[in-house]
Amino acid sequence: MKRQNGNGRSRMTRSALRRKRLPFYKKNSFIISSFLIVIVLIGIFVFWKANSSNNTASTQPSHKVEKVKPKKETKKKTVKKAKKTTKTPKVTKDQPAKQVEKQPEKKQEATPIKNPGTYNDLTYDTDWYTFKISNEVKLIKDANGDAALLVKYNYTNKTNNNEVPQQVQNNAIMLKQDGKQLAATTATGDNAAIVNSSNNGQVQPGKSFDGALLVKVGSTTSEVTMYFKNIQTNAWLDSTQPLKLD
Known part of the structure; x- marks a missing residue:
């Protein structure tokens, strides 16, 4: 028997003998099994840790904010606005009320013109006025010493308003010489009074x-x-009055 064991050992290589003589904790089988056991333990620990964290999370109170209603509700005081009352002022005897009544507008009807203008025998006559030309027509000197023609007349106001003779005659009578209209000028001396009164004085109706x-x-x-x-037409009449100066 000893020979057989000796022969068996002699057949094994040195490396195989060395591995066979190694302690159990250095063998590959022990190392692999130990490594597997460690992996299993780690897995169990991780699984346990995960479960424990879930349990703690479920047991922890939630952090949701809820609106808390107050026990006593305070009612807002409503302020009543005072109504504005418009007082009508009393009318006393000392201060009577003034009432403005709209009166209908009166339409002024234009008076029809019967005589728009005629001239005959040194008399120029219309519904508004009458000019009677005097025979006293003469050449004089005006205030500047220039030659001027003085024509006297008698004016009658037929309107209902005060009228200035000079304004009427200046609008209704025109004098021309050699085709040119003659302009009014200023009198001097004894003739100034009658000319100035005609230019400035007013004649009452009638x-x-x-x-x-x-x-x-x-x-x-x-x-x-x-x-x-x-x-009526503002046109000039066909009748004219020539005035000779020589």
């Missing part, structure tokens, strides 16, 4: 006034022609 007009002439020999207006 009243007459002795006045005069004064115009500057360009020639002391050429004839001057007077024209009279139609108050």
Whole structure:
């Protein structure tokens, strides 16, 4: 028997003998099994840790915020606005109420014109006025010493308003010499009073006034022609009055 064991050992290599003589904790089988056991233990620990964390998470109170209603509700005080009362003022005897009544507008009807203008025998007549031309027509000197023609007249106001003779005659009577209209000029000396009163004085309705007009002439020999207006059409009448200066 000893020979057989000896022969068996002689057949094994040195490396095999060395491995066979190693202690159990250095053998590969022990190391592998130990490694597997460690892996299993680690897995069990991880599984246990995960379960324990889930249990603790479920047992912990939630951090949700809930609205808490107060025990006593405070009612807001409603402030009542005072109504504005408009008091109507009392009318006393000392201060009577003024009532403005709208009166219907009166339409002024234009008075129809019967005589728009006629001239005959040195008389220029209309529904509004009458000019009677005087025979006293003469050349004089104006305030500047220039030649001027003085024509006296009698004016009657037929309107219902005060009228200025000079304004009426300036609008209704025109004087021309050599085709040019003659312009009014200023009087001097004894003739200034009658000309100025005609230019500035007012004649009341139904009243007459002795006045005069004064115009500057360009020639002391050429004839001057007077024209009279139609108050309805504002056209000049066909009848004229020639005035000779020589």
